[in-house]
Amino acid sequence: MCEPCHPSLPQVGNLFSPSASPTFHGVHNNDPVCTTPYRKTAHGCSFHFSSVTGYLSRDTFHLRTGRSGAIRESIPRVVFGCAHSSTGFHNDNTLDGVLSLSHLPLSLLTQLGGHASGRFSYCLPLPTVHNPHGSLFLGANVPSPPPHAHTTNLVIRPGVSGYHLNLVGITLGYKRLKIDKRVFDGHSCSINPAETITHFAEPIYLVVEKALVARMKELGSDPVKGPPGGPLWFDRMYKSVKEQLPNMAFHFEGGAELWFTSDRLFEVHGMNARFMVAGRGYRRTVIGAAQQVNTRFTFDVPRGKLSFVSEVCD
Numbered sequence: 001m002c003e004p005c006h007p008s009l010p011q012v013g014n015l016f017s018p019s020a021s022p023t024f025h026g027v028h029n030n031d032p033v034c035t036t037p038y039r040k041t042a043h044g045c046s047f048h049f050s051s052v053t054g055y056l057s058r059d060t061f062h063l064r065t066g067r068s069g070a071i072r073e074s075i076p077r078v079v080f081g082c083a084h085s086s087t088g089f090h091n092d093n094t095l096d097g098v099l100s101l102s103h104l105p106l107s108l109l110t111q112l113g114g115h116a117s118g119r120f121s122y123c124l125p126l127p128t129v130h131n132p133h134g135s136l137f138l139g140a141n142v143p144s145p146p147p148h149a150h151t152t153n154l155v156i157r158p159g160v161s162g163y164h165l166n167l168v169g170i171t172l173g174y175k176r177l178k179i180d181k182r183v184f185d186g187h188s189c190s191i192n193p194a195e196t197i198t199h200f201a202e203p204i205y206l207v208v209e210k211a212l213v214a215r216m217k218e219l220g221s222d223p224v225k226g227p228p229g230g231p232l233w234f235d236r237m238y239k240s241v242k243e244q245l246p247n248m249a250f251h252f253e254g255g256a257e258l259w260f261t262s263d264r265l266f267e268v269h270g271m272n273a274r275f276m277v278a279g280r281g282y283r284r285t286v287i288g289a290a291q292q293v294n295t296r297f298t299f300d301v302p303r304g305k306l307s308f309v310s311e312v313c314d
């Protein structure tokens with residue numbers, strides 16, 4: 001968010017003031033980056049998305065070592081969005097920025113070029129009352145995955161944002177579900193921490209839902225009505241039920257397995273629990289943030305590899 005900001009909303013840190021930066025420049029309307037979905041205007045190059053509006057800009061970005069370390073590198077003329085209005089960002093009523101690490105031309109990863117070498121790694125902490133911080137490493141600072149890390153192929157599609165994975169199977173509660181390989185082949189799978197929870201493509205979700213309802217009935221819990229189109233809810237969350245809530249695993253091409261413990265799948269509210277995975281009406285499978293916590297993900301885009309391993313991220 002940049003001055004002038006309307007309406008004025010709580011920020012993480014100070015609101016950015018373009019006039020206070022001697023290296024700030026608005027992107028001119030004849031700049032090669034000012035193409036769809038950005039718009040040429042008399043004042044420069046604007047963007048008008050459903051939740052945010054503003055102008056493309058350029059400035060010098062400084063990379064630090066650690067959260068408050070010395071400046072390690074300075075990269076001039078990085079393109080970024082200077083937003084003047086935002087709506088619909090539900091982040092404890094406090095705004096920050098949105099960072100793209102995709103393979104597309106205007107992502108920070110691409111603009112950093114040799115400074116990042118197409119490599120990044122992040123770890124998302126469990127949300128707690130003491131507001132923990134995750135970590136993001138770029139380029140040479142990316143830690144090497146340990147020998148026991150799982151590795152699978154990244155599928156990168158030209159012109160399409162996001163990183164796709166070859167999902168080949170699902171396990172629920174240590175039982176591999178019977179899903180035809182053609183179903184996985186016909187519906188893409190990607191990983192995206194900007195998604196709050198995981199979404200299955202509907203044909204996959206219906207199999208998961210059936211198996212989950214059957215397992216919960218064995219435990220003495222039945223599905224109850226929740227918000228329309230939302231995740232499943234279950235009742236009678238007695239201690240004996242909570243202790244036996246099932247876990248889940250994604251099986252990827254090459255043998256890599258990403259396991260989700262029950263605390264990443266169920267959010268308990270008193271005697272009810274919400275299954276933090278949805279799927280009805282969805283065409284794609286997306287692994288969301290709730291299922292990524294306490295796992296270190298390392299992306300090596302030039303090699304087309306994703307590695308992941310359990311880690312306490314706080």
